[in-house]
Amino acid sequence: MSLSCVLCGGPLGHARNETWLNEFRSIYTTGYDWHNPCLSGVGLVEGSEYHPQFNAPPWFEDRYDDQGFATENAIRILPSPVFEPIPGGAPPDVQPWGFFFHAACWELLRAETHPQKVDIRVLNDILRSCPRPEGTINWGHTYGGIYASQNGNWMNGTGIRLGHRLGYYRYPDNPNPEIVLHRQDPLNVTPIRDIIEQSKAQNFERLSISIRAPFSTDTRNFAILPLELRELILCFLPSPDVRSLMLASRAFASIQLSQTFWASRFDNDYDYIFEVRKDLPRGTPCNWKFLFENIKGAVHNLPAIRNRKRIWELLRSLTDAVVTLSQSPLKGLPARTFFDPEIARDSKEWNKAVKSRDSNLTRFSYGSVALYSRTVFVNQKVVGVYVSFFEMAGTTFVSGIRFICSDGQHIELGYIIGKTEVYLSVGTCALDDGISTFRGFKVTIGERGIQAIAVASHPNASSPLAGAHEGIPKRLLASYFQDIREVRAGFDGFKLVSLDIPSDTEPQSSLRETFCWLPDIPHHCWNLHGDCFVGCASIKRHPEWPLTYLHFGGHGGRHLGNLVSLSAWEVSGTLMGIEVQYGHPIDGATIRDVGYCGTYNERKSALISRKTKVKEEKTTFEIDGPGGERIVAVELCDVKSREQGTEPWFRITTNRDRAVYFPESMSPQHGHPKVIKPEGSKAITGFYSVESHFYSILPLKPP
Template sequence: MIYCTLCGIHITEQPGETWLQEFRAIWVESDLLNNVAVSGVGRWGNSVDDFSGTVPVDPKKRYDDDAGPGTTIDVALTPNKPTMFIHSLDEDVSAWGYGFHASCWIIFTKYSTPNLGHLFAACLSMPTGQEAFLNWGHDYGGASILEKPFKVPTRDTRFPDPRTIPNLFRSDPFHIPALARAIQQTTRLQNDVFLSRINFNAETLTKDPFFRLSPDILQLIPMLLSTSEIHAVRLASPVFASLKLTERFWASRFQPGHEFEYITEIIDHPPESWRAFYLSLQIWALNDPSMANRKRIWGLTKTLHGLLSQMEDAPCQGRPLQTWFETSADPEDTSACWHTAACASTQPNGSFVNGNRGLRARTLRFPQALKAQRMSVSFVNLPEGVFVSGLVLIDHNHERHAIGYIHESNMVDIHLPIAQYIQGWELALHTSGVKAMALIYEDGVLSSWAGEPVGSPRWRLAGLPSLSAIKAELDAIKLVRLSREGSLDELT
């Protein structure tokens, strides 16, 4: 089975459920990992096997266009072992990537066009489970479960049989007849429960602390609150209970951060009355399963865009080493002896059911043994939690040495009491990466922690206080392995 990268529901041929069959792919050809493309809309019923889909190469084409789909290509979707396609000699299976329902892709790209390279690399960084089910670290809004066979956590679909998918999850989140009906019926509605106001006497109003605020500020406050909070305020405050809620307020209910932000159609075609449309939704659309599915997928869209936004303007710093993902970099010096801290790392040609998988490798080599006065640890926020993404070391000459992905706005500093040589680090490890780090001073004393080490196993990566080089291995988002150069005698 193949599942949508965004919503976690099958891309499958189901009678009466056209949207489940229609999909796009983000894909590459063989090892051309820098040339990520998005396909046109294909139909799963035309697929060649259970794991490959046929799509138009042109993103503007569809499988059912009157003039035909144009050139098509077979794309292997959600590969567990991508290196088999990179090194494949079979030209018929050289295209591979990740699939999205066509409806989900429209929702995902409504306000922001993703960086396809970042999106593809992020997909490569996520475990794929036993059934090619991508694990983003969330439950897909109820569509997945976390299983622990042999005490190893893997995420899988909650609905292995497409015939058992509940109505909410199988309802088209983009083409929603009930929403269209709500828009059409808006102008016919005359009454709104929110239109009524209570008249209070002057003495009651003057006792309300909000009475001292200007009318402009009073009108601004409701726009910053949720509708449920407005209800509470109006019950508690005579001033707000007597305040007429303006069209500007009702329009704000459909802006980012409010309860109907996922109804994107209305932004392009605003109604004559926002207040009337709000009430129309209560009557015609709110109980519709497609609306509920739209809301679920909108939340997943925000989560994925939030992850991708952290990848912008955060290049992987350090000297590149050749990996299966970055083949043009210099090969690693095989004479170097690295002592490595890692947990649940998967080899490039291994099955990526859980744990982590490195895509990039970077090194820092110091002209003389590092004498540090500060270490700054960079973090990235993921659905699964907060993880280390990179390091910045400041030496005794105030020179800056950075490795990995550095997010200047999300860093924790560790200041050494005096500039000194260091033995290495203690790391709090998680199967997905590094949760926290502490320095090991020259005398073996541990510094304060950057990050949250509680509940994670720890690895002491230390040697003689003469650190000359470090190596970081990372996926597209975070640090997954850290090494320090040393000798076999120093292995701790």
Template sequence: MSRPTICLCTLCGWFIFDLPGNVSWQNQFRGVTSSPAGVILTGIGIQDNFGNSVFIAPTNPRRRWDDPSYDRPQEDEFGAMRQLEVNGRHGFVFHEAWWDLLQKASHPRPVSVTRLFDICRSLPFPLLFSGLSWGHDHGGLVDIDDEHHFPWEEDRFTDSMYLEPDPVRGENPYEVPEVRVVLAEAPGRPPSPGPTISVATMPEEHGFMALPLELRSAIAIYLPTSDVLNLRLASRAFWAILDNQRFWASRFGDVSERPWLFEVWDETAAKTARDWRWLYRRTNHGSMCPGLQNRVRVWSLAQKILEILELSWAEVGVTTFPKPEPQWWTHVSGSLWEPPTDGSEPLFWGGCRLFRKHRVPIPEGLSRLSVSSVRVGDAEYLAGLKLITVAGESHQVGYWSATAIERSSEVSEIRGFKLAVGFRGIQGLQCTVRGSNTGDHLWLGSTERSPKTLRLDVDKRVTELEVGFDGCKIVSLPVCYQSPPSSPKAAGEGKNRLRNMAMWYPDVPGPSLCLNEDSFPPRNRYLGGYSPLLWTSFGGPGGAYLRHFTGLSIIWGRGVHRIDFAHYVAVPFEHRTLGCLESGPWTENIDFAVDGPGGEIIEAVEVFRHNAEETCLRLMVEEGDLAAFRVTTNRGRSCLFSKHSELPSVSEPPLRIAVAPGKAITGFYGSHRAYDFSGITKLGVISEVVGEE
């Protein structure tokens, strides 16, 4: 039996379907779709074909599928979510109930369907998740496996729900009958009142007591309830706040803790005398009905969407003209998706899309560089960029809002950037200026859990930027310099090409570490594009942990799942492992002890590769995957790490990396592939001078 095609709501992540013959909130939907007239919000349709998701809805947003004069014509069908265009239209579908909640949360501002459409087009459909991925867990509907995947691997998003009833997520989040019952209930017995405090009993020097109670109450209204409770413990001047009905009523305001209980402000309910403190206690999580719990979940998701929707496009002093023929341009981007050219289905499964790009000249008399940021899911990305001169002239492009995160750095010249680059876009940048290191300037944006690169640290005066965007963030950032590169670093040449041009996780290896690049055959593949390398130094800074190093353990599955390093004292986690795939009954551990305390070190590594000629992945044929490796110590001891008891048949001669006296092998680096459980597929060796004081 074939698996039925079921679409999930774009924003709440729950199924858009119900059992045949049923009409409920779960199978009534709206679409935000393309059309000859531009992006439109459809009327209300119904999804009543369980085995084949056909989406037909009126093009008039005020009409419904069950209007007497509407017969669901085929010309109103559109392709939705993962589907291809139908009738020249494609769009994103939402439960009608969810859309109503989004409008409530956005009130009094209307929801911009054009902006929402562009944002949704910027989001991928991960292969292991049935819906559109915002990068968060949809309030528990998506499993995000960060323990066994790296941040740039889209297969860390997987479904966590099944076709079974759910006591919370299957409840209508908009129409919750129990809310009217709660609002009509007689308040329960109030807590015992606090002691009456006389101003005369307080020390004269107590600052808060000098303020009128009305002003203290006004201060409390702008604070979270938890902060007010802590403030009450710290100062008796705030003891009376908890008996203040105006304070408790503020908890139900638009930007407070219970905005989702919007019925309390309906015309009839608003006229009712209310014990707001009791209502606050009555609507805590433990007292909520399932429908209200689902509303809280969906309302929280709506707030995340509205923060992105608040961004608007700004463009000052820039151009969309094509850049001149490339002379000295250097490019960095997230993993840009391009439609397939082999006729296969163009599913945007991961990475980012490029919708527009703008050239920004670096002005003379530069004074400041600013960026705006936006949080999409569990990551923060750059959304806009602004250059300001000493005279106050501004060159600005991107997405900005009054509430967007904005950061600035004082700069007079830009000679490049160090970038933090996520799979879905640019997350942060750090300026390089003449006579300084990138570390001399603050990061603008986020560096959290993202690969870093020095590829744009060109060591020449940057004259122009070309900033690329999707629907809400920066996804590419080429830089232009108008004189040829005068140093190996700027040209991406020399013995440090890999260090300077590759993307590294968690950060770029320091200059004291030798990467033995000539013994890493696939080097050229990692000098451009989006192919992060991960690395670790089990020997620690300057080899400080070598005296504590007691061995390594390789977890073999289909490939090298992980390399764990043992020390007899506690060392930071980042020095203890390379790779992240889990071990299990299907894996095998190979251990090798090293007498680090006695002076034993690893002084040579041999890497064996094989080319999987039967594979359809060209890069695996050209570069070869890791088949085995052997380590040898300064005591002549060695260990072959292989899934087989003997050396596997390999199609390439082994690569041997040995170190000179006074140096030691202190780390490894490589690439990682999780989707087929290959793990570490390429392996490089890090060495450095050790023993110097």
């Protein structure tokens, strides 16, 4: 397998002329000693492109080309842990394995983390937390264009999957300008060092600039600030904002900018030129304006600096994570996981908000994995909860929970990051005489972890959600009968990936309380007819697959009189989606749908091959909703009478004895249908289905 640098995404090894692409470091662990990583010295990638060998000095101070370093002292590091002996390898329990990155990229990470040191344990946990497809880490970005991307989040489409690398990196003469740029050594910046030396010899004085402020009303505001304070404000702003402020305010436009201001540009615009910080400590005589203007020109002309800027931007969220998490240790009592097998197994029955996961430890290509499990006991009434968040590559996740008890006690669970906390008040329940009750949570579960939390005072009542929740599956995790006194949670290196509460003495088995839902958890008054749901076997095997509903009738059926048609979309005779149309817009739309309604080629086929196209067919059944026609019965079944419901069909009947099968080719001889017929004058107001990560619509039935 061809591997890439987990920091910059560029190729590791087999470069003819770019030595920096062949030199690597690794954060590695020995066998199953998961929690004690080491940083290797600088090694050289050997072997073939698709069977590379990563041999490196075991100590970070050493290099493979150091005089006196003996090759036999190098260790062979594998890209993943092994559980069976391999030819020529060490026994699995002592075989080093780890994550690989260019030695140059490691220096950039160190420079960006400065003045703090890189916490190897924290960094290793973060790396272990991310999926590893295509020979690198999937952070949720494309490494600045090195990888192709595709919508890959099988639940809500907000994540990405990495495609193949851009072009052929093994050919140094590849004319693709992106590849030419990404192969440039980010530390080979001799012209920058020359400019720094020249700036030391330049004469300098306090400089003024003339920018006409076309409109200004700040004579009684900014103008009354001391000159030093106004310049200090400018020092903290990026250069584009400085120019905008000077154009808008005469009080700032008239400032004579000092060398202090020009020096501040290397804390804002050009922080990635870390040689300035290293070679010119504050107080060093230097013409900072000369330095700024010349480096500004060099940045655009030097491909190596442009590649460095790309890598620096990629590392920004990672360095923030390493620094923040090194100061925010995981809170809670340790519980057993695969990675902590020495902890006693918990025999308690738990109600779990299940995360998505890839269970194959050697091929962790999507989802998330719990590296740690923590438990807290809440023995007092909970009156409020603080939720901590962490952002990685533009996606926000829940990282920790802090419970506030009636006696003033604070109980912490997970990574508590104070500056991100959001407060949620625990509500009261009428069944408990208005006393605040903590009965559980409502959570949104993304592909990589939990992204939002609400506090439930009853399964039918909860606080607003804190965190990202639009278009993400929701899961109700609450008790009908008791306040929650214990919470267990699973964490990876920086976020919450699972959440459990003790099971009720009388466990709830309704679909509403058992599975994830989109766009939200169904109203407790809806009749889901769970006993007729033909996909129970499938959804129980994959509880992370969300149930998605189309509630076209509206609350109390108020939209049924506006319904004019119901359509089914199919591909090769397989039902893929349902679409309804209204005569007049409802919330700005005349069409609502569930599943793949004319979007299969765009969303599904592209994941297989961009050239793969299938015929999408639509069958429409007109309904006279304005005239009082209603759907009053539904028959549904799997084509082959399978409990999984992988090839569903259904038949609707209206109160005018009109009926239609979807797909049209189906008929009663296919399977043994289940019939849903509301009592009295009630009508069908919606359908729901389960969507797998293969984007296939499974059974449909009405709430």
